[in-house]
Amino acid sequence: MEPWMKISLILSVYGVIKEFRPSEPFVTKYLNNPPMNFTIDQINVDIYPVSIYSSMILLVVMFLITDMLRYKPIIIINSLASVTVYIMLIVCRSLFEVQVLEVFYGFIIACDVAYYTYIYATVSVSHYQEVSGYTRAAYLVGRCISGITSQILVFIGFSYYFLNIFTLGGMCLSLIWALILPPVPRSIYFHRERDNGKSDNGDDTNVLEQTEVDCVTFLKRGLSRLWKDFISAYSNLYVVKWAFWWAVGTCAYYQILTYIQPLWEQVILENHITGYLTQLNGIVEAIYTILSAVVAFYCGKLKINWSRYGEVLLTVCSFIFAGILFALSELDNIWLSHAAYVLYTILFNGMITIAASEVAKCINLDSHGLVFGINMFVALVMQSLLTYFIVDYLNLDPRQQFVSYGIYYCVAGIIFGTTSLYSLCKKSSSNHAFHPGDIPQNLKSVLE
Numbered sequence: 001m002e003p004w005m006k007i008s009l010i011l012s013v014y015g016v017i018k019e020f021r022p023s024e025p026f027v028t029k030y031l032n033n034p035p036m037n038f039t040i041d042q043i044n045v046d047i048y049p050v051s052i053y054s055s056m057i058l059l060v061v062m063f064l065i066t067d068m069l070r071y072k073p074i075i076i077i078n079s080l081a082s083v084t085v086y087i088m089l090i091v092c093r094s095l096f097e098v099q100v101l102e103v104f105y106g107f108i109i110a111c112d113v114a115y116y117t118y119i120y121a122t123v124s125v126s127h128y129q130e131v132s133g134y135t136r137a138a139y140l141v142g143r144c145i146s147g148i149t150s151q152i153l154v155f156i157g158f159s160y161y162f163l164n165i166f167t168l169g170g171m172c173l174s175l176i177w178a179l180i181l182p183p184v185p186r187s188i189y190f191h192r193e194r195d196n197g198k199s200d201n202g203d204d205t206n207v208l209e210q211t212e213v214d215c216v217t218f219l220k221r222g223l224s225r226l227w228k229d230f231i232s233a234y235s236n237l238y239v240v241k242w243a244f245w246w247a248v249g250t251c252a253y254y255q256i257l258t259y260i261q262p263l264w265e266q267v268i269l270e271n272h273i274t275g276y277l278t279q280l281n282g283i284v285e286a287i288y289t290i291l292s293a294v295v296a297f298y299c300g301k302l303k304i305n306w307s308r309y310g311e312v313l314l315t316v317c318s319f320i321f322a323g324i325l326f327a328l329s330e331l332d333n334i335w336l337s338h339a340a341y342v343l344y345t346i347l348f349n350g351m352i353t354i355a356a357s358e359v360a361k362c363i364n365l366d367s368h369g370l371v372f373g374i375n376m377f378v379a380l381v382m383q384s385l386l387t388y389f390i391v392d393y394l395n396l397d398p399r400q401q402f403v404s405y406g407i408y409y410c411v412a413g414i415i416f417g418t419t420s421l422y423s424l425c426k427k428s429s430s431n432h433a434f435h436p437g438d439i440p441q442n443l444k445s446v447l448e
Helices: 005-020 024-032 039-067 071-089 095-121 125-155 160-179 213-234 239-272 281-298 305-331 333-361 365-393 398-431 440-445
Strands: none
Touching: 005 071, 005 125, 005 160, 005 281, 005 305, 024 039, 024 125, 024 160, 024 239, 039 071, 039 095, 039 213, 039 239, 071 095, 071 160, 071 305, 095 125, 095 365, 125 160, 125 213, 125 239, 125 333, 213 239, 213 365, 239 333, 239 365, 239 398, 281 305, 281 333, 305 333, 305 398, 365 398
16 A cells, blocks of 8 residues: 555544544533533523634634644644543533533634644645545544434433443544554645755755754744745635635534534424434434535536636525525424435535635645635634624524524625626626727728
8 A cells, every 4th residue: 555545544544533423413402401401592602602712713823833743743632632522521510611611622623624734744745636535535424423323322222421421432542543643754834845855055855844943933934935825825816716615605514513403402392393303413414424425526526617607606506505594494394404404514515525626726736734724714713703793692593593694695695696797797898898900901901
C-alpha cells in the first residue's frame, strides 16, 4: 500500500470512530427526561446556544495553532474533549454544569478543522481530491453507524442514559486511535518545506525550514504565507460566490441539525404521538447519512459547466430549501417531518459537494485547508448571529424558528437570483454592444 493511502486509511478510520456517538440522535430526549429533566425551552435557549457561541470563538484560535502545532496534538486534544463531554453528560445534572459541557462540545466542533486539514499536510497535492472525499465519506459512515446502533439499542430497551456510556466507549477508542496517527513533519504555513526544494543559499534540499528563528519572525513568516493564500483565493469572484453559499448553507445546516430534535419533540407533544413513532431519530440519521454519501459521490462526478449554470442552481436550491423548512414548521405528521428532514440533508450534502469542488478548481492546491477554515468560521459567525437573534432575542419556539430559517434561505435565494439576473443582463448587453468592426465593409467605404 502506498504511504498516502495508508495515512488516508488511518485518518478515515479515526473519522468513523470519532463520529460514533449513539447518544446524539436522542440527546434532546435525554436532556428532557429523567435524570436530567430540563424543559424544551431550557434546552433551546440556555443549553444549545452555548456550544454555538463557543465554537465560533474557539475556531479562530484552533485554526491558527492547528498549523503551528502540526495537527496531531489538536486531534488528540479533540478526542480528550470528546471524552470529557460524555463523562460530564453521564454525571452532571445542573444547568451550569451542562452549559460548561456545551463549551467543551463547541471546542470539539472547532477542533474538527484539524481533522479536515491534517490530510493536506501529509499527502501530495495530486491526491487532494481523493483524500477530501475519503474524509467526508468517513464522517458520513461514522454517523450512519452511530444512527443504526442507537436505534437498535433503543428498540431493544436500553435507556437514553446508557447511550451515553456506549458513546463514551467510542470516544475513548477515538483517543487511542488519535495517538497512533502518524506525526506530521511539516505543515502548510508555519513548518513548510523550502519552496522548490531550495535552501536559502540555493543548494538543493528537501528539508524543513529551520525553526531556530525568533518567535516574531516565525509567526510573521507563517502569517504572511497565510495572507497571500487568502488574497489569492478570495480575490477570485467565482470563488467568493461559491464560498459564500458554502458558508450560508453550512450555517443553516448546523442550525437545523441542532434544533431538529426540539422541533420533533414539539410535534410529538402537540399531536399526542406515542410508542415507537417517538423513537425513530436513530434510523432517520442512518438513512440521511447513507443517502447523502451516495448523492455526494454522484454530484462529485457530474460533468456540468457550473460556471454557466451555477448561479441558477444556487438560486433554485435556496428556494427549495426554504420550501422544505417552511413545510417542516407546519407538519404535524412525524413521518412526513422525518422525510422532509432527510430530503433537506440529502440535497444539502449534494450541493456542498458541488460548491467545494468548484472552489477547489480555482484556488492554489495548498489553500484547501485555509479555505475550509475561513468558510467554517464565516458559517459559525453567521450561525451565532442567527442563534442570538432567533433563539435568545426573539425567543421563538421550534416551529417559529424553522419559519425563520426558511426566510433565511429565501433571502439567500433572492441574493443569488439578483446576481444571476445581473450576470445575464451584463452578458446580454455585451453581446449586443456596438463595435466598429461590426460595420459592413461596403458601408465603411461609403462613410469614408
